[in-house]
Amino acid sequence: MxxxxxxxxxxxxxxxxxxxxxxxxxxxxxxQEIAGWNIDIAPDGTGLPAGRGSVARGAEIFAGKCAACHGxxxxxxxxxxxAGGAGTINTVKPLKTVGSYWPYATTLFDxxxxxxPFDAPQSLTNDEVYAVSAYVLWLNQIVPKDADLxxxxxxxxVMPNRANFVSGYPxxxxxx
Amino acid sequence: xxxRERLDATDGRPSVTRASRREVLAxxxxxxxxxxxxxxxxxxxxxxxxxxxxPWQKQPGASVMSPPYGQPSPFEAGVIRRARNNSPPSxxxxxxxxxxxxxxxxxxxxxxxxxxxxxxxxxxxxxxSQHRLLIHGLVDRPMIFTMGEIxxxxxxxxxxxxxxxxxxxxxxxxxxxxxxxxxHGLLSCCEWTGVPLKTVLEAVGxxxxxxxxxxxxxxxxxxxxxxxxxxxxxxxxLAYAQNGERLRPEQxxxxxxxxxxxxxxxxxxxxxxLKFGEAPWQTREETSKYSWLMPDGSARxxxxxxxxxxxxxxxxxxxxxxGPGFHEISGLAWSGRGRIARVEVSADGGNTWSxxxxxxxxxxxxxTRFRSPWRWQGEAAQLASRCTDETGxxxxxxxxxxxxxxxxxxxxxxxxxxWRVGVDGAVTHAG
Numbered sequence: 001m002x003x004x005x006x007x008x009x010x011x012x013x014x015x016x017x018x019x020x021x022x023x024x025x026x027x028x029x030x031x032q033e034i035a036g037w038n039i040d041i042a043p044d045g046t047g048l049p050a051g052r053g054s055v056a057r058g059a060e061i062f063a064g065k066c067a068a069c070h071g072x073x074x075x076x077x078x079x080x081x082x083a084g085g086a087g088t089i090n091t092v093k094p095l096k097t098v099g100s101y102w103p104y105a106t107t108l109f110d111x112x113x114x115x116x117p118f119d120a121p122q123s124l125t126n127d128e129v130y131a132v133s134a135y136v137l138w139l140n141q142i143v144p145k146d147a148d149l150x151x152x153x154x155x156x157x158v159m160p161n162r163a164n165f166v167s168g169y170p171x172x173x174x175x176x
Numbered sequence: 177x178x179x180r181e182r183l184d185a186t187d188g189r190p191s192v193t194r195a196s197r198r199e200v201l202a203x204x205x206x207x208x209x210x211x212x213x214x215x216x217x218x219x220x221x222x223x224x225x226x227x228x229x230x231p232w233q234k235q236p237g238a239s240v241m242s243p244p245y246g247q248p249s250p251f252e253a254g255v256i257r258r259a260r261n262n263s264p265p266s267x268x269x270x271x272x273x274x275x276x277x278x279x280x281x282x283x284x285x286x287x288x289x290x291x292x293x294x295x296x297x298x299x300x301x302x303x304x305s306q307h308r309l310l311i312h313g314l315v316d317r318p319m320i321f322t323m324g325e326i327x328x329x330x331x332x333x334x335x336x337x338x339x340x341x342x343x344x345x346x347x348x349x350x351x352x353x354x355x356x357x358x359x360h361g362l363l364s365c366c367e368w369t370g371v372p373l374k375t376v377l378e379a380v381g382x383x384x385x386x387x388x389x390x391x392x393x394x395x396x397x398x399x400x401x402x403x404x405x406x407x408x409x410x411x412x413x414l415a416y417a418q419n420g421e422r423l424r425p426e427q428x429x430x431x432x433x434x435x436x437x438x439x440x441x442x443x444x445x446x447x448x449x450l451k452f453g454e455a456p457w458q459t460r461e462e463t464s465k466y467s468w469l470m471p472d473g474s475a476r477x478x479x480x481x482x483x484x485x486x487x488x489x490x491x492x493x494x495x496x497x498x499g500p501g502f503h504e505i506s507g508l509a510w511s512g513r514g515r516i517a518r519v520e521v522s523a524d525g526g527n528t529w530s531x532x533x534x535x536x537x538x539x540x541x542x543x544t545r546f547r548s549p550w551r552w553q554g555e556a557a558q559l560a561s562r563c564t565d566e567t568g569x570x571x572x573x574x575x576x577x578x579x580x581x582x583x584x585x586x587x588x589x590x591x592x593x594x595w596r597v598g599v600d601g602a603v604t605h606a607g
Contacts, residue, residue, distance in 0.1 A: 033310070096464065161475070168480075
């Protein structure tokens with residue numbers, strides 16, 4: 001049989017059979033499977049779970065699970081400083097903390113839940129994450145001492161440095 | 177250069193820098209003590225050179241598969257990753273860096289065991305049979321893939337560099353003893369094999385309202401970054417192999433995202449989840465970290481592209497020229513925007529420049545090796561390289577870069593690197 005025939009036949013097979021979604025690989029993810037991993041929080045609060053936490057409860061948890069690395073009052077050492085630094089960002093010696101630098105309070109909940117404590121990530125309950133977030137925000141004088149945070153109140157917090165964040169995307173080459 | 181001098185010049189580990197050639201050889205042969213090579217010692221360092229016939233020619237060598245996974249010669253034991261000299265040790269070695277020994281590498285490929293590391297919560301030990309990739313959010317069909325399924329998709333292999341966003345901290349006064357491993361070692365280049373992300377995304381059907389993609393790792397930091405949808409459908413790769421073998425654990429085994437030309441942090445390792453949405457998620461790694469604090473006090477986020485940059489790797493900091501005469505200047509150039517078009521080299525601190533030869537292949541978003549002949553007359557010199565990419569971006573000088581931003585921006589330092597050569601041949605870091 002002429003080679004041309006086979007080439008034509010193969011092209012016919014290869015075209016539609018392997019286009020787009022026709023590989024037949026993978027399976028539909030169930031809502032339960034997605035829920036177990038769907039832990040991200042958007043700046044508008046999308047993804048925040050049920051639950052609540054107070055500054056007072058957060059202080060207890062922080063003392064036991066966070067202070068060893070971040071200092072009793074978030075002053076840092078050996079790890080990141082969490083509190084203070086207000087007014088230092090636009091100086092020669094900026095002190096970047098949750099209060100002085102971070103643009104969104106939702107990031108605090110998201111990061112603590114996924115990555116903290118360093119030696120036991122994803123071990124805190126949602127109530128505990130709300131409480132620790134409240135405590136760190138109180139250390140930065142962003143929420144009052146009687147604050148009680150939940151999915152409704154956390155995204156309403158306006159972080160002091162929020163307006164100074166700008167996007168570099170899409171970027172243009174910088175010419176000397 | 178003799179072996180011992182070379183080890184001294186290039187290796188940061190005292191235990192190896194102090195090892196004599198005989199000790200290394202003894203270790204290689206599994207001898208209990210260097211004294212077993214007594215004859216060689218008595219005859220001096222060149223006892224195994226002509227006219228003498230060395231012992232390794234007088235008996236058969238090691239068997240095949242010794243070991244089954246081959247290792248470098250023991251004489252290369254100093255060619256290893258290490259922490260940065262003159263930097264305080266990280267309080268958490270799981271959330272730290274290790275640097276590629278660029279001064280000891282040839283061509284453009286980084287051996288897998290020498291690829292730089294940057295982890296945020298250690299290297300997870302993932303069973304590939306248990307690993308899953310979940311794709312959901314603004315898609316027609318949220319789907320889960322096993323590694324076996326991902327590896328059945330049509331695959332591609334591409335050579336690309338990865339550079340950590342924080343590579344090269346030359347903002348301030350240079351520390352003269354730093355080597356190119358210290359200054360530029362958060363840079364590596366591999367052949368990556370995997371599935372074009374676009375292929376898999378076409379299978380799940382990403383909705384037109386989706387503008388950003390969240391990539392999440394399966395490490396203990398569940399590291400996340402928001403990626404523009406344009407990149408996801410451009411040259412993003414779901415990579416499962418590097419340089420011919422499956423990914424090393426520290427490079428994301430069994431699956432990583434690879435975003436050619438973007439800052440290394442966005443090529444999320446141990447990739448477990450991709451979620452599509454309308455706006456960035458503002459994760460910790462794109463707000464608190466990996467943002468540039470600008471001179472006006474603003475914080476610039478989403479600075480993805482690693483701009484045109486080059487560095488001379490030989491001669492480079494910590495090395496010593498072993499006498500006047502011919503020395504080849506050799507180095508690496510790269511750009512996150514495409515191919516390298518030109519590299520110029522200066523031996524007089526940037527007063528005069530001449531074009532270096534570019535070694536093929538010259539590939540987009542890949543390291544390019546450049547070389548330039550140099551005859552050193554024994555005078556004090558200052559070596560520098562300057563590259564231009566195919567989009568016309570020219571690598572800036574330190575002064576030019578500092579007109580745009582300063583040390584407070586921390587990330588993406590891409591200015592020209594200078595190495596000072598003393599009259600004694602010693603090469604030092606000159607910023």
